[in-house]
Amino acid sequence: MSWERIRGQEAARVQVAQAWKSGRLGHAYALIGPAGVGKRLFAREWAKAMLCERRGPELTACDHCSACRQVEAETHPDLHWLRTPEGKHALPVEEMRQFCEALARKPLRGGRVVGILEDADDLNVESANAFLKTLEEPPGAALILLLCSGWEQLLPTIRSRCQQIRLAPLNRTDIHAILTEHGITDPALQEEAWRWCRGSAARALALVEGGLPQLRQTLWEGLASGTIAVDRWTQQCIEYAEAAGKDSASQRERAELLLDLLVEALRQMLRQQVGASLAVADWSVSLTSVATLTPERLLDWLDRTLLAYTHLERRVPLPLLFEALFDYLARSLEQDTQPASAPT
Numbered sequence: 001m002s003w004e005r006i007r008g009q010e011a012a013r014v015q016v017a018q019a020w021k022s023g024r025l026g027h028a029y030a031l032i033g034p035a036g037v038g039k040r041l042f043a044r045e046w047a048k049a050m051l052c053e054r055r056g057p058e059l060t061a062c063d064h065c066s067a068c069r070q071v072e073a074e075t076h077p078d079l080h081w082l083r084t085p086e087g088k089h090a091l092p093v094e095e096m097r098q099f100c101e102a103l104a105r106k107p108l109r110g111g112r113v114v115g116i117l118e119d120a121d122d123l124n125v126e127s128a129n130a131f132l133k134t135l136e137e138p139p140g141a142a143l144i145l146l147l148c149s150g151w152e153q154l155l156p157t158i159r160s161r162c163q164q165i166r167l168a169p170l171n172r173t174d175i176h177a178i179l180t181e182h183g184i185t186d187p188a189l190q191e192e193a194w195r196w197c198r199g200s201a202a203r204a205l206a207l208v209e210g211g212l213p214q215l216r217q218t219l220w221e222g223l224a225s226g227t228i229a230v231d232r233w234t235q236q237c238i239e240y241a242e243a244a245g246k247d248s249a250s251q252r253e254r255a256e257l258l259l260d261l262l263v264e265a266l267r268q269m270l271r272q273q274v275g276a277s278l279a280v281a282d283w284s285v286s287l288t289s290v291a292t293l294t295p296e297r298l299l300d301w302l303d304r305t306l307l308a309y310t311h312l313e314r315r316v317p318l319p320l321l322f323e324a325l326f327d328y329l330a331r332s333l334e335q336d337t338q339p340a341s342a343p344t
Helices: 010-022 039-051 066-073 093-104 125-136 172-181 187-196 201-208 212-225 230-242 248-273 288-292 295-313 318-337
Strands: 028-032 079-082 113-117 142-148 163-166
Touching: 010 039, 010 163, 028 039, 039 066, 039 113, 039 142, 079 093, 093 113, 093 125, 093 142, 125 142, 172 187, 172 201, 187 201, 187 248, 201 212, 201 248, 212 230, 212 248, 230 248, 230 318, 248 295, 248 318, 295 318
Parallel strands: 028 142, 028 163, 079 113, 113 142
Antiparallel strands: none
């Protein structure tokens, strides 16, 4: 059964199945959950079940008919995807209008049309207004699925016309199983990924792939020694984020992970500086040189790194975000090492 491919979302699947079985399936649903918990996969499996030529009574797809194969390939004529284009920080209204026009057409192969709106968090006022008429007066054959990280991220006018389905963070067993499926079988790596991933499969994979362990070591050791390589660090962070692919949401997810690692390093250094024990037993970076950094400076760095989360949420370009952050850290070190002016 196609739904079995989705880990950790049994409650959401039951909610959909019950609505279908009772004949109360709505026309628009917002799939709410953090990045990497399976929202896109859940939406695709739902679309596959709706469009399957041999659909079972429990809204399950056969996974073998031509319709199922076309949904997997995103080529089914009655399935329409809308994503924020590469390099854009908001969904263009022209593309939203085309999406709504596609949903209004009669089904070509079956009895339903399915529209999946990714990055619903990226709707601006103009594109949201273009979407409202379709949500208010949906075509009878259309099912519309919105993917977003939080209910409050959606505009109130959108929320009032959608039902919620919440997708939960994955548990430890699911994260370990997904890592194993991707060839990551080292128990130590699996456990470290689980500790940091916040229940996100995408974050767990990002933690053990793409050179992040080496980059983390570079950043942590540089912070501990007070050696901030602004240009090199910025380039390395951008390369790591862009390795997630062209999807801007995936790149921002990786950028957030890098900020998480920086914050954790600063917190650990602050704990050592004030004489507390380290919070993570397997802390792998020598922190002997943090004596050159005062608690006040570490707190200042921590505040500035936390500010970068706000810049990330506001869609500041990643090169600018990291360059500004690392430049601030480097300049503050220069100020600390400059001799005080002689009194006049």
